[in-house]
Amino acid sequence: MQAFEYDSDWTELGVYPVKTENDIVRVRQMARQYAKNFRMGIVEQTRITTAVSELLRNMYQYANGGEVTINQGYVEEHNALIFTFEDQGPGIENLDLAMSDGYTSGGGMGYGLPGAKRLVDSFEIRTETNTGTLIRLMKWK
Amino acid sequence: MEDKLDLKNVKQRINHIEEVLSSVAAGDLDVRVDSTVEDDLTGIEEAINILIEDLTYELKQSINMQNDLQEKLKKIQDQQKTIVQQQEDLMELSSPVSKVWDNILILPVIGTLDSQRTQIMMENLLQKIVDTGCTMAILDITGVPTVDTQVANHLLKTVTSARLLGADCIISGISPAIAQTIVHLGIDLSIIRTKATLQDAMIYAMKQNKKSDALITSNLDEIEEREE
Ligand SMILES: Nc1ncnc2c1ncn2[C@@H]1O[C@H](COP(=O)(O)OP(=O)(O)OP(=O)(O)O)[C@@H](O)[C@H]1O
């Protein structure tokens, strides 16, 4: 599975391990804080924080944790806040299914992935069975 | 005038210096170079003694510092334990269910709804419904910063369970930003009765109370009339 590329002009705001539910809370708070520093309005803050929350929970629930990298940088002329999620979990076998509304393998609502995609400006996902899952979210300013 | 260096003596003294230095190297800082005569070599012997003194002093310093650090570390660890404990306490405290009015329970939810807390919250509420026989419960989530699918799922489950126990739930305090986000997530909360503010929810619940009171009264009247 090909890792995401990082533009050398981007600023790395932080790298956070996600192992426990407390980490989820902490990274979610960081996400909100960065969105605030980015001068996003309350609606945009809430949207990006919620999307981040979904991916953190999935990472915790299905992949036994992982790592999140937060960057700020220019993407196609947009000033963007960029969240990269990386886990070494089981991967997602049927991605189309997982990305569809209402599909869950774990008694959830099945809206985490498709919902997160709707909440952000850019959503990329790479996954490989037995290797892990990589997701990158971007929110333009 | 200084004594002339006596070669045989010098060899012995250098041997002695070597011994002292290897003792120091092995960690013995109590040894010193003994000099009996004063000559060209004495300066070196004294310099070595001073070095050993310095070394002893620095070592003591660093041991002290290490002890200090260890003490501080222990303090921090203790504090951390206390914080975790307080968090756990807070978790129970911050889901207090109370009966605020005839037939109406209120559960103000504050902070982050992780699964552990939601579990406790749900249990508290359901227990209270059973204990009090209230048929209305207001869950106020003004103090919840993020409502994601998991939180929504828990809310839905809580409302459904409460309904099974005969209580209707109203959820209040969903901010406009959260409302929009829920819609984008795609979650359908339409089966839950929601009100913008706690006050709205209270007014609604009290009206329902009156209605059911009125209904009961009129039903009783009917029964009485029939019996007459
Ligand atoms: N990081 C991951 N690793 C492995 N599988 C995943 C990962 N993220 C999601 N999945 C799979 O994709 C499915 C859909 O995820 P999604 O977040 O949309 O729904 P959910 O987590 O089941 O429920 P919800 O998020 O609504 O509470 C999951 O049920 C799971 O099987």
Ligand SMILES: [Mg+2]
């Ligand atoms: Mg999910």
